[in-house]
Amino acid sequence: MATAPDRQISPLALSIEDAAQVLSRSGAPGATVETLQADVAAGAPQNPDGTVNLIHLGAWLIQEMSRLGD
Numbered sequence: 799m800a801t802a803p804d805r806q807i808s809p810l811a812l813s814i815e816d817a818a819q820v821l822s823r824s825g826a827p828g829a830t831v832e833t834l835q836a837d838v839a840a841g842a843p844q845n846p847d848g849t850v851n852l853i854h855l856g857a858w859l860i861q862e863m864s865r866l867g868d
Contacts, residue, residue, distance in 0.1 A: 810851045811849040812850055840862075842858045
């Protein structure tokens, strides 16, 4: 994630890299670029431009955990 003070980010449209950084800084140490890429490969939702919506991603993760019985 760039450190430019005028850069706006939206939790509704983050690059995989930015999403991993936001999630790991928020206390999710397993949220890496590699794990998010694997989640997307496994069917996690992406926006048409390749970004991720953290709300949709979170809902997908909860659904997957419940489906797998975790």
